Amino acid sequence: MARDVPSACAKVPLRANRTIVPRSSPRQTLRLGVSSCLLGSKVRFDGGHKHDRFLTDTLGDYVEWVSVCPEVEAGMSIPRESVRLVGSVDEPRMVGVRSERDYTLRMRRFSARRVRELATLDLDGYVFKKGSPSCGMERVRVYQRGMPSRSGRGIFSAAFMAAYPLLPVEEEGRLNDPSLRENFIERLFAHRRWRILVDGHPTRRDLIAFHTAHKYLLLAHSPERYRALGRFVAGHKRLRIQAAVGRYGADFMAAFSVRTTRRKHTNALQHIAGHCREYLDHHDRAELAQLIADYHSGLVPLIVPITLLRHHIARNDIPYVSDQVYLQPHPKELMLRNHV
Ligand code: SF4
Incomplete structure (x- = not known):
C-alpha cells in the first residue's frame, strides 16, 4: 500500500504495533531520509516527480520517511530552471543551466543546517535520487569547460555523507x-x-x-x-x-x-x-x-x-x-x- 506522500521535511506517521524483526524490541520501524521526489512529491524543476513504487509500496511498510527536497527547502521555486554542477569535482559550484546564476552558497548553507537538524532524528539510512546535482550520491555530472564528467556528488548528499559516514545510503536506481x-x-x-x-x-x-x-x-x-x-x-x-x-x-x-x-x-x-x-x-x-x-x-x-x-x-x-x-x-x- 502506498502511503500519503509527505511535504518536504514531514514524517509519515508510524503504523501502530508493527513487528519487523522478531528478535528486536522497541521502535523497529526504520526511519529513513529520502529525496522528496522519490515519494511522489511534485518538487522537481519541471513540477514533476520521480515516484519510486518499490520505496512507497514495498519498503514503505517498514519505514517512517523523512523527506527532504534540498532545492525547494533552500528557497528555489517549483517550477524552476534546472541547475548543474560546474568546476572542481571536490568542490563544485551549482549554477542555473540557462541563467548561469550561482546557487552554490545558498545550497551549501542549507545543506549544513539541514544535516545538523537530521542528526536529531535518529535516521537509519538515506535513499537519494540518482544523478541530481543536489541529491546524487555518485556519478553526478560535473561540467568543466562545457564538458561533463560523471564523477561528482550532489551538494546536499555530499554534506550528508561526510557527516554520517557509517549510515547506509543508496540511490533509488541501484535498488533495482x-x-x-x-x-x-x-x-x-x-x-x-x-x-x-x-x-x-x-x-x-x-x-x-x-x-x-x-x-x-x-x-x-x-x-x-x-x-x-x-x-x-x-x-x-x-x-x-x-x-x-x-x-x-x-x-x-x-x-x-x-x-x-x-x-x-x-x-x-x-x-x-x-x-x-x-x-x-x-x-x-x-x-x-x-x-x-x-x-x-x-x-x-x-x-x-x-x-x-x-x-x-x-x-x-x-x-x-x-x-x-x-x-x-x-x-x-x-x-x-x-x-x-
Ligand atoms: S532530486 Fe533532490 S533536489 Fe531534485 S527534486 Fe528530487 S528531492 Fe528535490
Missing part, C-alpha cells in the same frame, strides 16, 4: 539490482537493531549477546571484521561500557558495508549446518549439503537453503543457531533472499 537491494536493506535493519541496543543502555553482557546473535551475518559480510569484533568484545574491559559500545557500533556498521558474496554466504551456511549435524539423520544431512552446494553453484537462491535450515533448527530446537539473526535479518515479506 537484487544484490545491492538486499545488501542495503540488511544494513538498514542492522543499524536499527544497533540503535535499539544503544537506547537500552546495554551492559557488557548485552553487548556480547548482540555480537553472538550477529555472528553468522557478520561472517557473511566480512570474516576479518567479524574476528576483529569478536576480539574487541572479549577484551574491551578497560574501556567504559559506553565507549566500548560506541567503538563496537562503528566497526559493526563498517563490517556491513562490505558486501556479501555467494562464497561468503556458503561459508556461513556451512557453519550453521555444522551446528545442526548431530540433530539430523544421514538423509537430512545429505539433502542440506546438496542444497547449499546448489546455492553455491547458482542453481537456487539463498532463501532455499535458509528455509531448510530454519525448518531443522525449529523442529529440533537446536540451541545457539536458533538465535542467529542471519536466519532472518529483515522481514520475510520483502522476499529479498528470493532473488540473490
Whole structure:
C-alpha cells in the first residue's frame, strides 16, 4: 500500500504495533531520509516527480520517511530552471543551466543546517535520487569547460555523507539490482537493531549477546571484521561500557558495508549446518549439503537453503543457531533472499 506522500521535511506517521524483526524490541520501524521526489512529491524543476513504487509500496511498510527536497527547502521555486554542477569535482559550484546564476552558497548553507537538524532524528539510512546535482550520491555530472564528467556528488548528499559516514545510503536506481537491494536493506535493519541496543543502555553482557546473535551475518559480510569484533568484545574491559559500545557500533556498521558474496554466504551456511549435524539423520544431512552446494553453484537462491535450515533448527530446537539473526535479518515479506 502506498502511503500519503509527505511535504518536504514531514514524517509519515508510524503504523501502530508493527513487528519487523522478531528478535528486536522497541521502535523497529526504520526511519529513513529520502529525496522528496522519490515519494511522489511534485518538487522537481519541471513540477514533476520521480515516484519510486518499490520505496512507497514495498519498503514503505517498514519505514517512517523523512523527506527532504534540498532545492525547494533552500528557497528555489517549483517550477524552476534546472541547475548543474560546474568546476572542481571536490568542490563544485551549482549554477542555473540557462541563467548561469550561482546557487552554490545558498545550497551549501542549507545543506549544513539541514544535516545538523537530521542528526536529531535518529535516521537509519538515506535513499537519494540518482544523478541530481543536489541529491546524487555518485556519478553526478560535473561540467568543466562545457564538458561533463560523471564523477561528482550532489551538494546536499555530499554534506550528508561526510557527516554520517557509517549510515547506509543508496540511490533509488541501484535498488533495482537484487544484490545491492538486499545488501542495503540488511544494513538498514542492522543499524536499527544497533540503535535499539544503544537506547537500552546495554551492559557488557548485552553487548556480547548482540555480537553472538550477529555472528553468522557478520561472517557473511566480512570474516576479518567479524574476528576483529569478536576480539574487541572479549577484551574491551578497560574501556567504559559506553565507549566500548560506541567503538563496537562503528566497526559493526563498517563490517556491513562490505558486501556479501555467494562464497561468503556458503561459508556461513556451512557453519550453521555444522551446528545442526548431530540433530539430523544421514538423509537430512545429505539433502542440506546438496542444497547449499546448489546455492553455491547458482542453481537456487539463498532463501532455499535458509528455509531448510530454519525448518531443522525449529523442529529440533537446536540451541545457539536458533538465535542467529542471519536466519532472518529483515522481514520475510520483502522476499529479498528470493532473488540473490
Ligand atoms: S532530486 Fe533532490 S533536489 Fe531534485 S527534486 Fe528530487 S528531492 Fe528535490
